[in-house]
Amino acid sequence: MRLRTPRARPSLFLFLALSATLWAQRPGSSALGRLAPPPPAKQAASGKKANSTAKPPVPIFKDIAQQAGLTVSHLSSNEKRYVIESMSGGVGLFDCDNDGKLDIVMVNGSTVDRYRQGGDLMVTLWHQDADLKFTDITQKAGLTRKGWGMGVAVADFDNDGFLDLYVTGYGGNVLYRNKATARSRT
Numbered sequence: 001m002r003l004r005t006p007r008a009r010p011s012l013f014l015f016l017a018l019s020a021t022l023w024a025q026r027p028g029s030s031a032l033g034r035l036a037p038p039p040p041a042k043q044a045a046s047g048k049k050a051n052s053t054a055k056p057p058v059p060i061f062k063d064i065a066q067q068a069g070l071t072v073s074h075l076s077s078n079e080k081r082y083v084i085e086s087m088s089g090g091v092g093l094f095d096c097d098n099d100g101k102l103d104i105v106m107v108n109g110s111t112v113d114r115y116r117q118g119g120d121l122m123v124t125l126w127h128q129d130a131d132l133k134f135t136d137i138t139q140k141a142g143l144t145r146k147g148w149g150m151g152v153a154v155a156d157f158d159n160d161g162f163l164d165l166y167v168t169g170y171g172g173n174v175l176y177r178n179k180a181t182a183r184s185r186t
């Protein structure tokens with residue numbers, strides 16, 4: 001009769017357990033695959049870091065005012081004998097006729113001597129035509145109030161779909177209501 005040693009079963013168990021552990025830890029196994037970060041993710045992270053440190057390109061500007069027809073200059077005095085002559089207005093960009101292209105309104109300014117003689121047109125309005133060309137339509141548009149323009153605001157105050165102008169000036173302001181709707185219907 002053959003006898004079995006009492007340590008034969010634990011040794012076999014330890015051998016199987018050790019073999020299973022080594023099999024699971026071999027390179028390329030599924031167990032290691034779950035622990036190690038996938039290579040594509042590392043490449044994506046390094047690429048994102050490189051992009052975040054890259055500087056954006058610097059825009060290049062060119063003065064095309066004369067070429068575009070914007071030839072009216074802002075009025076001011078170089079003498080600066082009066083405080084008011086040190087103040088100047090600005091510009092507004094808006095689509096005055098709803099043709100899809102922005103037009104330009106500029107505050108003209110004035111001087112003390114010119115204001116005493118009646119002042120100047122408070123604003124100049126340029127309509128944007130084709131090919132980035134602008135036409136002075138100040139007189140045709142009825143923006144004929146004279147004085148000393150200081151600033152301009154653009155808003156559709158009566159909510160008729162056409163932007164209106166409010167011009168501030170020394171000695172008085174003016175509200176220009178855009179009548180484009182009435183003209184287009186007649």
Ligand SMILES: [Ca+2]
Binds near residue numbers: 094101103
């Ligand atoms: Ca327009």
Ligand SMILES: [Ca+2]
Binds near residue numbers: 158164178
């Ligand atoms: Ca309006």
